[in-house]
Amino acid sequence: MSKFLPVDEQMDLLEKGATEIVRVSDLRERLEDSRKTGRPLRVKAGFDPTAPDLHLGHTVLMRKLRHFQQLGHQVIFLIGDFTSLIGDPTGRNVTRKPLTLEQIQTNAATYKQQVFKILDEAKTEVRYNSEWLGKLDYEGTIRVTSHFTVSQMLERDEFHKRFQAEQPISLHELLYPVMQGYDSVALECDVELGGTDQKFNLQCGRDLQRHYGQKPQIILMTPILEGLDGVQKMSKSLNNAIGINEPPQEMYGKLMSISDELMWKYWELLTDIPQSEVNRLRNEVANGRQHPMALKTLLSQTIVSGFYSMEETLKAAHDWGTMHRQNVIPDDVERVAVSAGEVGWEVNKPIRLDKLLVAMGLAPSNSEAQRKIKEGALEVKGVGDRIKLYVPLEEPPCEMPPLRLGKRAKIAVIS
RNA sequence: GCACAGGUGGCCGAGCGGUUAAUGGCAGCAGACUGUAAAUCUGCCGCUCCUUGGAGCUACGGAGGUUCGAAUCCUCCCCUGUGCACCA
Structure with a gap:
């Protein structure tokens, strides 16, 4: 009897909220293998400690990581302390200013402390990519980069756009995808998770693994969570984020302020409610059988209670009601x-x-x-x-x- | 290295000697309305200080200069892009 669930059951959980898997058949196959041999898959997701705090946007990926963890696979929380030196060009139309080593270390420390609100600490392998990237000297870098061509790199959307727009692209930025790919080689990953905006980087891992004689990793992409404005991706610097360290009142209030439309995405990506149930609720609202406000309340409570006790959550909900529905400042703020x-x-x-x-x-x-x-x-x-x-x-x-x-x-x- | 085009407030983008804290748009904030949703309307939207109105300071890549007066003119420098050259 395998210690792993049947593949179909595993897939059910893993496919929820995943926009794209490259490739689904390979994932099934590898799950089968793992079941037979009893070897858990090595699953990584990387986070660059470029911001001081994690927010709900990050948790989408972390939650997916947890799904793998729940299924008994080996989860690697990779802190991109080295890649932060470059800064992922994703979604940037301008070159990032490099962070100081000190900032990176501080940020990494808070990440580490916050991530276990979601992942099981005992079962998580926390790694830093400076471990291997820091050792890669000039010669090593040349060897790794020689597996890619310039035109390959320029295919990447962000670079392509900037190139077209005659915006600057620094040479070192081209190295980012290469380094992320090398992470997969160093960790011998079976699966890498990332946002859909990471597709190019994730692919690089596959390419590079092939060159190094490894089986190319499966890549599983999750959607990018929009921030409070409902348009741009959640990001602290865009001021539309809900931090996972924020007090419950704050978190609750922000969640209540999202648009009705955005609420569905939050249901899907930030709760464990099955997709079928989310669809059902959505129908109810469309038919006028449910008030969106009531569901938003439920959503907010569900999410906040993932980080705080039920008591704290209910207090937050109550205070919010006093302040915004009755328009009275609560006594105890x-x-x-x-x-x-x-x-x-x-x-x-x-x-x-x-x-x-x-x-x-x-x-x-x-x-x-x-x-x-x-x-x-x-x-x-x-x-x-x-x-x-x-x-x-x-x-x-x-x-x-x-x-x-x-x-x-x-x-x-x-x- | 040479030539050309550019660098304006969070972003885009006007202004090209003086009603200019700097048109306009976006974003943001506050108020009304509401379900702290959406839509709409209104006000605000550099900082500091005294204060129902004012005062001062800082700002148009950087440093100088011309001028009563510069984001606007001149010089040098820095940065970006494009083309050419260089690649013995």
Whole structure:
């Protein structure tokens, strides 16, 4: 009796949310082999630590990795500390500025810490590609790159576009796909996962493995998750991301703000609800039997509860309802510590609200805060009208009433 | 190396000596409406300081220069693209 599930059952799970598999027949075959021999497949997905935090977009791939893990295969979480030196040109119309080694290390550390919210730490092999890429000297690099031609590289969409548009393409950027391919060789991968935008890079792995006498890896691509705007891919730098480290209120609120249309993609890629059920729900909404709002609530709870306890999730949901449905600031909102000196506040003087808002993280700059205050966007709990000027206070060690600017409300604890 | 074309605020893109923090579009933020959806309408959309209105500073690749005054003219430099040359 094999320790692996029958191939059909494995495929069911693996194919959910996968846009493309190269090739499906090969994957089946390899699963069969693994079942016979009892050898788990080696499955890798790489993440470049170019941003300080992981967001839900990253989790699409991580969740797929987990599926393999659940099926008993060997999962490799590859941290592209070396490839980050270049920066994946994917989706960029401009050359990335290289990160410093320090930034990369810091980011890698947080990745490592965050990824196990999804993957089983005990069963995950965490690797860094500096392990082998760092050892590849000039000669080695020449040998590896000699397997590719320039026109091959220029076929790649991003390069092609930039070439056509007479945009700069740095030579080292061409190396990125090569390096990613070499990762597969070094790790002897059976399967590599990646976003659909990674197709070219993933293919390079196959090519290179052939040259090195390995069986070309299967590649499995997942869709790119759109961010809150519903248009561009989720990315912290595009300011449309939901970080997996964000507090539950924040996460919940952001999820509730996505468009109805986008919600289906989130159901599909960020939950374990079977596809058939998602389709059914979608039908219900189309027929008017379900209010999209109700399903969005359910979706938000489902996702948030994957990162937080049910209790925290429900509190987030409740507070959201108070704030946005009843339009009342909840009593118990996030508290932020602010020192009186930070906002230039002295006893017996009115407090500078603009500085306070910045210190609380509700506004990006004093000027911006001032504008918003003038526009009447600031709401203070307990004060009827939206205020425009200073509120007088008692003395420094104290708590301000909850302040709301836009979608968020916080309490400043001043010391 | 030579020639030509370019480098403007998050992005695109006007402006080519002075009502110019710099037209317009996109994106973003806030408000109204709503389901914090979509659509729509309104305002905002460099920073800091005093403050219901002002003041100052910074900004058109970089450094100088001409001028009462420059994103706009001149010089040098840097960067990008294209073509040519070089590849003994």
